[in-house]
Amino acid sequence: MTSIWRRQSGWATPTLFILPAIILFGVVIVLSSLQSLWISLHDWDGMGAMTWVGLDNYRELFGDPQFFVSLKNNLIWLIIFMAAPPAGLGIALLVNQQIAGMRILKSLFFVPLVLASVAVGVVFTWVYTPGFGLLALIFSAFGATAPALLSDEHFVTFAVVFAALWPQIAFCMVLYLAGLNSLSSDLIGAGRVDGAKGWNMLRHVVLPQLTQVTFIAIAITAIGALRSFDMVSVMTQGGPFGSSSVLAYQMYEQSIFSYRFGYGAAIATVLLAIMAVFIAWYLSRIIRAEARS
Incomplete structure (x- = not known):
């Protein structure tokens, strides 16, 4: 038995280590996604019997103006959130840098990452408060009146996104710090011998070694933008008049408050499809770039 195990250990040992993660992923992600797809084909209040409606939930969804408002807001989240990786890298x-006092500065930049999203949302709600918030104090210093950002349907989404961008930048910073600490000193030294410094050193020596970190940062940032929920729930509850709602919050609102779990599952399925298309497109670009290099 021992000899058989030794002969098969080349594939058996890694399989045993990977198997629990595969089972967990299959149950939590794949099975849940399939169940959500199945529920989306029914009319269900979450408690009684499910009634088969086929694609009716999807027909209603694509005829719902609120769906397109939520989809547009998700795209705004995605576009603005793409500033997090370069800002985190900077x-x-x-x-x-090896400068005195830099550890304290590093800790200050790290603070948003350890704060709960609910806490960040509450803090920025105070910041945006027109009467006494930080934004009001800044405007009053110049003799102006601060706008009520969270009550303005044209600016509310941007206000919420910039609040959520603060901890996301901190997350990307931590990723890039880990990447910078694992750079090859031989390549850095070779670059210095060749006269590379400043921008040339960053572009030709440092950034190529951070490709994998950049991939992780962009992928997680994009997924975070598409599944945004908690900041919207804390700061605006989708208001005013649904103008700041996103797909995840609309799904929650339809399922929990309107007892339309089939319709909410349809929104979740569309959101999953959008994420899958984006990730597949991004992976294909990364694979083609690595193949060319």
Whole structure:
């Protein structure tokens, strides 16, 4: 038995280590997604019997103006959130310098990451408060009146996104700090011998070694933007008049408050499909780029 195990250990040992993760992923992600797809084909209040309606939930969804408002807001989240990886890289390059007091600065930039999203949402709600918030104090210093951002349907989504961007930048900073600490000193030294410094060093020596970190940062940032929920729930509850709602919050609202779990599952399925298309497109670009290099 021992000899058989030794002969098969080349594939058996890694399989045993990977198997629990595969089972967990299959149950939590794949099975849940299939169940959500099945529920989306029914009319269900979450408690009684499910009634088969086929694609009716999807027909109603694509005829619902609120769906397109939520989809547009998700795209705004995605576009603005793409500023997090380069901003995180810039801060990481700054705090990675061997300068006195830089550890304190690094800790200050790290603070948003350890705060709960609910806490960040509450803090920024105070910041945006027109009467006494930080934004009101800044405007009053110049003799102006601060706008009520969370009550303005044209600016509310941007206000919420910029609040959520603060901890996301901190997350990307931590990723890039880990990447910078694992750079090859031989390549850095070779670059210096060749006269590379400043931008040339960053572009031709440092960034190529951070490709995997950049991939993780962009992928997680994009997924975070598409599944955004908690900040919207804390700061606006989708208001005013649904103008700041996103797909995840609309799904929650339809399922929990309107008892339309089939319709909410249809929204969840569409959101999953959008994520899958984006990730597949991004992976294909990464694979083609690595193949060319």
